[in-house]
Amino acid sequence: MSSKRKIGNVWIFIEQDEGRIADVSLELVCKGRDLARRLKVKTEAVLLGSEVGGLVQSLHEYGCDNVFVADHRRLRYFSALPYTRVIVDLVRQHRPNIFLFGATPTGRSLAPRVASKLLAGLTADCTELRIDDFEDKSRKQTLHDKLMQIRPAFGGNIIATIVNTWEDPQMVTVREGVMPLRDPEKGRGGAVTEVKFSEQPEDLAVKIIERSREVKSSSLKNAQIIVSGGYGVGGAAGFKLIERLAEVVGGAVGASRAAVDAGWVDHDHQVGQTGITVRPRLYIACGISGSVQHRAGMAESGKVIAINDDPEAPIFSVADYGIVGNLHEVVPKLIKAYKEK
Amino acid sequence: MSLTILVFAKQVPDTQNITGQAMKEDGTVNRAALPAIFNPEDLCALELALQLRESHGGKVVVGTMGPPGATAILRHALYMGADETILVSDRKFAGADTLATSYTLASAARRYGKFDLIVCGRQAIDGDTAQVGPQLAEKLDLPQLTYVEEVQSVEKGRLRARCLIDGGHEIAETALPALLTVVSGEQPPRPAGAKRLMQFKKAMTRSELMAKHANSNYEDANLLAEEEEALRAKRLWIHEWTAEELGTESERIGLAGSPTKVKNIESVVLAGKGFVNIPPTDQDIGKLVHELIEEHILS
CATH class of the missing domain: 3.40.50.620 (HUPs)
Incomplete structure (x- = not known):
């Protein structure tokens, strides 16, 4: 034995x-x-x-x-x-x-x-x-x-x-x-x-012809603020809103796997167990339901703001602040509030 | 060169959009509430195979290991344009981990015969392991390219592809036959063709043919054989291969052939740590932002 x-x-x-x-x-x-x-x-x-x-x-x-x-x-x-x-x-x-x-x-x-x-x-x-x-x-x-x-x-x-x-x-x-x-x-x-x-x-049998290592366009790993979008964002156009909020608050753009799989955002931005594990000071989850795999990748963030129209979404279980509402209305309000700070 | 391409696909529960309804009260997953779908990256694999056939000629054969109901994805493969389909199904295959699965699929590939290429999705959304592709390649002694985004050329028995590597890309070339695992590429998988849907919705396996006649006085074996012949002639026949037909060793399939055992499973408890509920108004959001700036969380 x-x-x-x-x-x-x-x-x-x-x-x-x-x-x-x-x-x-x-x-x-x-x-x-x-x-x-x-x-x-x-x-x-x-x-x-x-x-x-x-x-x-x-x-x-x-x-x-x-x-x-x-x-x-x-x-x-x-x-x-x-x-x-x-x-x-x-x-x-x-x-x-x-x-x-x-x-x-x-x-x-x-x-x-x-x-x-x-x-x-x-x-x-x-x-x-x-x-x-x-x-x-x-x-x-x-x-x-x-x-x-x-x-x-x-x-x-x-x-x-x-x-x-x-x-x-x-x-x-x-x-x-x-x-x-x-x-x-x-x-x-x-x-x-x-x-x-x-x-x-x-x-x-296998020959490597060419290799290119790109500097990761998302510098997620070391970002202090991350704004992430999920399936609830609804489309590539909707993702612009996530990018806009990230830009305004000086953060990096993250995403759930659902958003990556849907092709709205590049895989480099994926947070979670099959993506990157992050520990920012602030994590803003927009339209992310919060599968364990996603949460495994961001649960150690300093503060988490979750925005979701489903009050039962698991993402709220790791949130410090929860905003139950439509992200397409909430995110512009966040942008506006930050600009008026 | 004309290519014979095997695509191995999996029917999976749709875990992508799990809502509260898919969770039972005791916190476990209610599988019945989840639709069974064609694994997304396997659709990309099929799309790539169909494109290669379109530019090089040949044929696309789609196989899946699964319960009898997995024929749903094989019919979908026919709607998209597959030439031939195979259901690898037997109760003895149940409980297989990736090692037993790759052994079984390798037996099916050998049983099929000569091929130039095997294409699989990188991983399935229920297990997310990405292990079956490379393990299948090893079992068949094939070179592999993984995380393939695009095939650039097939010439003189060699295939060139662009693959994702950690932090970048690689252009690599492999001798054929080879195995590729595919991630979603530029072109989304084509929808089912309407004409093909009408044509192939009656495609079935032997078990399905038997079940169809289970309650009728359809006892004459010759009649069944005739019907099978007619289905084959119309390319409506889904091959159904059992453990016996594949000649698999019983200690290498299913639970017996799986070194990994599940010790226990915990459903994820959704008990929250308790959060501050911010109403979605201008005023409350303004207050939150102000608070975060005061605490130097936002600058």
Whole structure:
């Protein structure tokens, strides 16, 4: 039984681009370290890229005891086939207990492929992770010290706790901004394990022709004031009103997924579990019903103003100020009031 | 080059616009109050497949794994222009997580035979996992492009697409056959064609054909076979593949084939922290703004 075998370490896949580690990866190193301490195992990072040796020090300082490094020009940018092969080989060799990935486009393309190859369970977009025992009723056994993988589901109307009952690793993805980032311990050291990479013909199947990284047009992550619109805004034209209020109060524009899916506003603006997690001083939610997924992304805002014509809308549950009314009337009044301040 | 394109789609409860009515008094979701719809990004996948067929020739085959009622989305696919549809359905598939689902869909793709491309939506709105696409690609040993916004060209056995990456875009090229997962692109999915709707609304599976005759004295197997033949001839036949027909291993499908188990589910309690109710009048809104400025929340 797997519970009798020596327990494996906690691993974190490190996403990097042009020599910069993604924030979510460092957040997961911090979380991974907590889990590893609880399990009395080590925290290890898996770093793939080209000329990425310079990033190792920082990973040690954030809490990694060991960093597996596969350094090769073919690995410069994420590509599903070679990345999967390197990682699957490493997992088979070292048998980690837990493996954390950022829920970025890269993490969400890589982790499922790895999990499929390993026949491992994978849970997407977790908002909370902790260690607990699990009673597997169907097989009448208690599994000790399993990873509780907690995530909203069903449009965010329920919170599910999911457990991987098969062989380790227990794999999850986690959104950026969900786990807190701690300060690095300057000068903290650790081990490095170099991983050999050999090119295979399959690596040539996908070729990257061109890459462009745009400066995010929405600087949501660090905005102090955010004005967000949801499905209740009613259309792209209506969204202009949201933008206008944001401009007047010097804030950034946010949106719920419903508004993004409707095509009224770009995905960069999406707040919530499948978007960006924000912590502004003031969050103004206009015509947003407030699914758990949305609330998960903004509940830690300083103050929340909710504007909705449905007094039962869940958004009011996280609001400090609630205005029950038609946003097309309320928002212009807010603009007017602010201009007359 | 002419392309045979498989599109895998999912019928999902419409979780996008959940209102108070869809919640039961005990705070759980009332599934019955939610309409079952064609997963939005799968519609984008189908639209992309239809466009590729229009510019390169070939055919578009739409498959779904789901309960018998999932044929609704297959008929919708026919209304939009799909050439052939497949229902992958068996009680044994129930309770599948993404690993068991991708295994089952991979078996269906193999059963279908030769294809050039598989297109799926990036994720379904009920689970939001985005896992089935890459897992299906792995099961079939196919290269993958994910978060595809637009296909730019298909030439000499290679497909070029624009994909979303973290904080930007990438133009990538893949050898075919390959699997793409699609996000909503520039062109919205086409509506059902009125003529096609009239033509294909009678499309059905074997189970539906049997059910149609369940209460009549339609016992002659030859007559059923004749009717099936007639439906096939008019392209009104929806293939229905069970676990047995796909030859799936029983320990890899459904609940048994799913490593992840749900430990518990909590409905989200809507108990508020209590908010200050601001009436929507000029005066009250003015007062709120003034207060926020005083507290340096607004500047």
